[in-house]
Amino acid sequence: MSDKGYPALPDSLKLRASVLAEIRRFFAEREVMEVETPLLGTSTVTDVHLQSFEVRAHDLSEIPLFLQTSPEYAMKRLLAAGSGPIYQIAKAFRSGERSRLHNPEFTLIEWYRPGFSLTDLMDEVEQLITRLLYRQKIPRYTYRELFRKHLNLDPHTVTVQRLQQCSDELIDVRGADLDVNDYLQLLMDQKIEPRLPDCCFVIEYPEAQAALSVVAPDSEGVPVAQRFELYVDGMELANGYFELTDAVEQRSRFEGDLVRRRQLGLPEVAVDEELLAALEEGLPSCAGVALGLDRLLMALGGNWDIRDVISYPLS
Amino acid sequence: MASYATNEFKSGLKVLVDGEPCSILENEVVKPGKGQAFNRVKFRNLRNGRVWERTFKSGESVEAADVMEIDMEYLYADGEFWHFMKTDGSFEQVAADARAITDAKDWLKEQDVYQVILWNEAPISVSPPNFVELEVTETDPGLKGDTAQGGTKPATLSSGAVVKVPLFVNIGDVLRVDTRTGDYQNRVSK
Numbered sequence: 001m002s003d004k005g006y007p008a009l010p011d012s013l014k015l016r017a018s019v020l021a022e023i024r025r026f027f028a029e030r031e032v033m034e035v036e037t038p039l040l041g042t043s044t045v046t047d048v049h050l051q052s053f054e055v056r057a058h059d060l061s062e063i064p065l066f067l068q069t070s071p072e073y074a075m076k077r078l079l080a081a082g083s084g085p086i087y088q089i090a091k092a093f094r095s096g097e098r099s100r101l102h103n104p105e106f107t108l109i110e111w112y113r114p115g116f117s118l119t120d121l122m123d124e125v126e127q128l129i130t131r132l133l134y135r136q137k138i139p140r141y142t143y144r145e146l147f148r149k150h151l152n153l154d155p156h157t158v159t160v161q162r163l164q165q166c167s168d169e170l171i172d173v174r175g176a177d178l179d180v181n182d183y184l185q186l187l188m189d190q191k192i193e194p195r196l197p198d199c200c201f202v203i204e205y206p207e208a209q210a211a212l213s214v215v216a217p218d219s220e221g222v223p224v225a226q227r228f229e230l231y232v233d234g235m236e237l238a239n240g241y242f243e244l245t246d247a248v249e250q251r252s253r254f255e256g257d258l259v260r261r262r263q264l265g266l267p268e269v270a271v272d273e274e275l276l277a278a279l280e281e282g283l284p285s286c287a288g289v290a291l292g293l294d295r296l297l298m299a300l301g302g303n304w305d306i307r308d309v310i311s312y313p314l315s
Numbered sequence: 316m317a318s319y320a321t322n323e324f325k326s327g328l329k330v331l332v333d334g335e336p337c338s339i340l341e342n343e344v345v346k347p348g349k350g351q352a353f354n355r356v357k358f359r360n361l362r363n364g365r366v367w368e369r370t371f372k373s374g375e376s377v378e379a380a381d382v383m384e385i386d387m388e389y390l391y392a393d394g395e396f397w398h399f400m401k402t403d404g405s406f407e408q409v410a411a412d413a414r415a416i417t418d419a420k421d422w423l424k425e426q427d428v429y430q431v432i433l434w435n436e437a438p439i440s441v442s443p444p445n446f447v448e449l450e451v452t453e454t455d456p457g458l459k460g461d462t463a464q465g466g467t468k469p470a471t472l473s474s475g476a477v478v479k480v481p482l483f484v485n486i487g488d489v490l491r492v493d494t495r496t497g498d499y500q501n502r503v504s505k
Contacts, residue, residue: 178351186351
């Protein structure tokens with residue numbers, strides 16, 4: 001129905017409205033403040049795998065601006081300015097992402113909890129999911145135990161050759177310069193996610209997949225990202241971090257991104273100095289999470305395609 | 316020859332993969348939240364009809380294939396090749412070999428139109444329309460009351476195909492046949 005440009009089934013519109021109301025009630029009860037931060041900005045992310053939309057005034061009279069790929073940076077600036085716990089229901093925009101799970105414009109529920117540990121935040125995500133969707137205790141698996149169980153390898157120590165061999169046995173994949181993490185993510189997506197239970201958390205990601213989270217040693221002394229993902233119906237639904245507050249480390253990660261961007265021939269971008277300044281001012285220790293509202297609605301409504309829960313998806 | 320990058324992949328695109336002309340059937344984007352995107356692509360090999368899959372790192376490209384699917388009129392067979400002519404008024408002819416003709420040879424009738432896939436101007440596949448009308452060249456009279464055959468008998472058509480037909484069908488009758496199943500549909504008045 002949605003391929004013809006018709007609006008989504010009225011049921012999914014009503015569902016979206018009632019879920020939004022429920023989410024607001026959830027945060028009001030917990031005294032987490034709703035905020036709105038700009039969708040348009042002068043800078044964009046350095047992440048090599050994210051492509052943002054650049055926008056221009058129709059008459060080209062202004063400098064190009066960018067649509068946000070997530071509200072993270074702006075919200076961290078608010079936290080550094082003393083906002084306390086905050087949440088936002090925001091549109092995010094990512095170019096080049098269109099599939100049954102991706103629409104270039106989508107909705108994130110993103111929130112930050114100063115003083116929470118990663119586990120505290122996982123517990124809160126679990127409370128929200130329990131309220132909306134899934135009434136049982138949500139199991140938590142480490143990245144390593146999933147790879148050991150399903151593919152018989154240790155993701156933190158495996159070599160790129162062994163991964164290439166494992167991939168080749170399971171998937172006919174072609175691509176130049178695929179690194180350890182490219183293979184891990186592909187295997188996770190194609191071979192592990194389809195075998196996950198209906199609802200679970202995955203924790204302790206490889207260091208290289210840490211993005212803006214803290215890296216700390218796990219129980220085996222291996223440095224892992226303080227990061228969790230919530231999976232529902234085999235879909236990545238939420239991504240949570242114990243947030244990196246060290247400005248020096250953050251700048252160094254951004255510069256690493258710039259080097260990789262240059263190597264890959266991607267457009268030059270500038271690092272977000274305003275975020276770094278906020279980190280230098282002092283970001284309180286906090287955990288943060290971004291949850292895909294559209295995919296949450298898909299899980300609730302049993303929809304196969306994201307276009308069925310969006311009023312007018314981009315064709 | 317031109318090439319297509321993964322972001323240009325779409326159903327129906329004709330490409331060369333491992334040296335074989337293929338049509339893209341499906342293109343699924345695989346993208347983790349914070350990582351490299353891949354395209355999981357389903358292909359149909361246009362030479363042998365086989366459906367197969369490959370996953371590409373996004374940004375990779377494949378060569379475009381010079382493939383055309385056109386209507387052509389069947390002319391004749393010379394024992395080694397089957398000859399077809401373009402219907403666009405150009406009178407251009409191509410010769411299809413046994414590998415390209417495959418099952419279509421059961422349903423050939425002179426001057427009928429067939430779908431031919433040309434790769435670099437050479438025919439690699441011939442498809443008949445869903446229904447053809449062919450004359451019966453051989454069949455038994457089919458005596459009434461003969462129930463041993465369960466109400467049908469074999470009949471050979473002008474193309475060489477043998478189909479199961481009702482007992483009342485005679486030599487010279489023109490039959491409409493479903494080329495996908497080989498089933499008799501009805502008699503056609505000449």
